[in-house]
Amino acid sequence: MAKPVSIQVWNPNGKYRVISTKPMPGTRWINLLIEQDCRVEICTEKKTILSVDDIIALIGNKCDGVIGQLTEDWGDTLFAALSRAGGKAFSNMAVGYNNVDVNAANKHGVAVGNTPGVLTETTAELAASLSLAAARRIVEADEFMRAGLYDGWLPHLFVGNLLKGQTVGVIGAGRIGSAYARMMVEGFKMNLIYYDLYQSTRLEKFVTAYGDFLKSNGEQPVYWKRASSMEEVLREADVISLHPVLDKTTYHLINKNSLATMKKEAILVNCSRGPVVDEVALVEHLKQNPMFRVGLDVFEDEPFMKPGLAEMKNAVVVPHIASASKWTREGMATLAALNVLGKIKGYPIWSDPNRVEPFLNENSPPPAACPSIVNAKALGLPVSKL
Numbered sequence: 001m002a003k004p005v006s007i008q009v010w011n012p013n014g015k016y017r018v019i020s021t022k023p024m025p026g027t028r029w030i031n032l033l034i035e036q037d038c039r040v041e042i043c044t045e046k047k048t049i050l051s052v053d054d055i056i057a058l059i060g061n062k063c064d065g066v067i068g069q070l071t072e073d074w075g076d077t078l079f080a081a082l083s084r085a086g087g088k089a090f091s092n093m094a095v096g097y098n099n100v101d102v103n104a105a106n107k108h109g110v111a112v113g114n115t116p117g118v119l120t121e122t123t124a125e126l127a128a129s130l131s132l133a134a135a136r137r138i139v140e141a142d143e144f145m146r147a148g149l150y151d152g153w154l155p156h157l158f159v160g161n162l163l164k165g166q167t168v169g170v171i172g173a174g175r176i177g178s179a180y181a182r183m184m185v186e187g188f189k190m191n192l193i194y195y196d197l198y199q200s201t202r203l204e205k206f207v208t209a210y211g212d213f214l215k216s217n218g219e220q221p222v223y224w225k226r227a228s229s230m231e232e233v234l235r236e237a238d239v240i241s242l243h244p245v246l247d248k249t250t251y252h253l254i255n256k257n258s259l260a261t262m263k264k265e266a267i268l269v270n271c272s273r274g275p276v277v278d279e280v281a282l283v284e285h286l287k288q289n290p291m292f293r294v295g296l297d298v299f300e301d302e303p304f305m306k307p308g309l310a311e312m313k314n315a316v317v318v319p320h321i322a323s324a325s326k327w328t329r330e331g332m333a334t335l336a337a338l339n340v341l342g343k344i345k346g347y348p349i350w351s352d353p354n355r356v357e358p359f360l361n362e363n364s365p366p367p368a369a370c371p372s373i374v375n376a377k378a379l380g381l382p383v384s385k386l
């Protein structure tokens with residue numbers, strides 16, 4: 001039996017018991033739950049990653065819904081515990097939900113929410129930051145300065161890659177991949193090559209229109225290409241950013257062979273999920289190819305890095321912070337809370353999870369709907385007409 005975990009309680013007499021496994025940014029999400037008669041319990045345990053046993057102890061005998069985190073293992077054991085406690089709603093505070101066994105949730109009749117859209121630009125901006133940091137060797141140069149090694153300008157000092165006119169490759173051109181592509185095309189006048197299972201017509205139209213605009217100004221236009229295979233992107237792009245979901249089809253998408261296909265001076269950025277890249281193969285590739293550079297926000301065995309990665313000068317590493325802007329994190333908390341609240345209240349599912357803005361407007365009450373439930377169809381939940 002797990003020992004009890006520490007909690008903070010809001011609105012103790014609320015009718016519905018909603019648990020958040022972590023304190024989350026902002027207060028709007030708490031207020032929205034309280035206004036709808038929820039007792040909100042926030043786990044304040046000083047432990048970064050809660051175990052399944054910790055969460056079972058939190059759920060207890062009566063629980064209507066849980067807001068959880070991407071570090072937690074939401075499988076059959078937790079969904080069974082939630083269902084036994086009378087709960088029918090769970091939401092990740094994340095858009096990615098590879099930590100959730102959706103089939104297990106379906107089996108126990110639990111709705112699974114996620115938080116799309118609100119983190120698109122913030123995550124794309126971090127991918128762009130890593131692209132620049134790697135291209136211009138910012139972290140290496142910063143360490144050099146702080147170590148007191150700078151003794152004057154030199155023609156060869158920290159020479160990196162110019163982005164303008166080069167080709168940016170995007171693997172997984174969904175919400176975040178497309179936003180990143182636009183930033184790199186518009187910001188740095190790069191050409192685009194992308195690979196996705198689906199065509200991104202909006203992205204193609206944007207690049208075409210921007211290319212026309214540049215041409216009309218007498219500038220070199222930009223071009224786009226939809227690759228017919230991922231290898232085509234790897235062969236042709238100078239900067240490659242990974243933005244697919246993590247599933248069986250994308251596990252170790254980047255491995256020894258795919259790394260060998262890339263240009264020797266290419267830049268690889270990963271802000272999707274760590275296991276999309278075979279990190280052992282990546283460390284070896286970085287050792288063998290000092291001009292190849294990476295920018296990583298996510299890692300295969302988070303929170304750990306594979307041996308050797310931390311020593312590589314040609315790697316920029318940050319601790320899974322791609323969605324970490326105040327507005328985004330508060331918005332993620334709000335969407336996650338509204339997913340759980342909406343299911344408890346029997347609201348329908350918002351018809352377009354790509355357009356969640358009405359839920360984020362602080363000056364008006366949110367629509368009476370769940371912003372994004374990924375297993376709505378499997379559970380036969382009604383869809384909002386709004």
Ligand SMILES: NC(=O)C1=CN([C@@H]2O[C@H](COP(=O)(O)OP(=O)(O)OC[C@H]3O[C@@H](n4cnc5c(N)ncnc54)[C@H](O)[C@@H]3O)[C@@H](O)[C@H]2O)C=CC1
Nearest residue numbers: 096123172173174175176196197244245249271272322323
């Ligand atoms: N590092 C971080 O903090 C963050 C990471 N993420 C990760 O980014 C992922 C993408 O998020 P969104 O863009 O909002 O999702 P999305 O669903 O809009 O885009 C994912 C894209 O991947 C494509 N895809 C799926 N399988 C593929 C394959 N085998 N090959 C190529 N493309 C494939 C899909 O067709 C889709 O267009 C999330 O699932 C999450 O894992 C998201 C937010 C923050």
Ligand SMILES: O=C(O)C(=O)CO
Nearest residue numbers: 093094095096119323
């Ligand atoms: O939302 C996600 O999927 C993240 O990784 C954190 O924002």
